[in-house]
Amino acid sequence: VNLAAIPDNLIESELFGYVKGAFTGAESDKMGLIKYADGGILFLDEIGDLPLNVQVKLLRVLQEKIYRKLGSNIEESAKIKIIAATNKDLGSLISSGKFRDDLYYRLNTINIKMPPLREHKEDIPVLVSYFIKKFSKSIDSISREAISALTDYDYPGNTRELENIIERACIYCEGGDISGGGDKRKEISAECLPDYIFPAPAKNEAAGFPRNGEFKVFKESAGEIYMAEIADIFDRINRNKNISLPDFMKEVEKYIAADRVKKENSKLEAAKSLGLSLRSLRYILSKSGDNE
DSSP, X not given: OBGGGSOHHHHHHHHHEEOTTSSTTXXXXXXXXXXXXXXXXXXXXXXXXXXXXXXXXXXXHHHHSEEEOBTOOOEEEOOOEEEEEOSSOHHHHHHTTSSOHHHHHHHTTSOOOOOXXXXXXXXXXXXXXXXXXXXXXXXXXXXXXXXXXXXXXXXXXXXXXXXXXXXXXXXXXXXXXXXXXXXXXXXXOGXXXXXXXXXXXXXXXXXXXXXXXXXXXXXXXXXXXXXXXXXHHHHHHHHHHXXXXXHHHHHHHHHHHHHHHHHHTOHHHHHHHHTOOHHXXXXXXXXXXXXX
């Protein structure tokens, strides 16, 4: 039972049931989920969202094995075992008065901590393989670059976020022919992944500037020579072809981007070495018609 999905004013009646006339619209008796689970196990997900007034009744079920339906004076037995889960810090909720400490200790007989995905990244390749099979019949593998990028990301949204990323990749990435034969096999490449999972380049590095005190040395040595050569090249092109400075910069940008991709044989590695996001590199290449 996902308690977070049930409105607060309905949780009590859903768990414990009610009798006819307990409230407006209660035209007949209704069994609660605790009664349905009698003799078995009831799993309560998101226990941290349980309202305080219902926590009292649940505590009584755990301690005395009895409860009352909403609107009834008759006590009923409840021989059940309860497994509870939450993604919230119950200790903080107890401190803020939003969760009862006696209920916490009653539930905490056996505590199993499920670590977030970022703490067991060795499972990511296995999970990725499972999600690919779940969402696609035409894609059957993923590139090393993509796996590396997925492993480096910290997943604030946990396993659900990884699942969403792979579903998106299966939808938007057509994959490439990696078989070299007639039977085409598809794979997810790093370009199929969302840009936000890639680390953003530092501001100075993204602009291509040397760091800290290195700038002075750069300027006084080879840097001035290179910049003078670039300026001379621009002057000649500007005079012969009447090209503007913005157009010249765009052409240089496109050439450098395409050349780096060719040398690295990887758009992801090229973007990293140039201090660009993968999206920015794609945009530059798309202007030159090389974004294949």
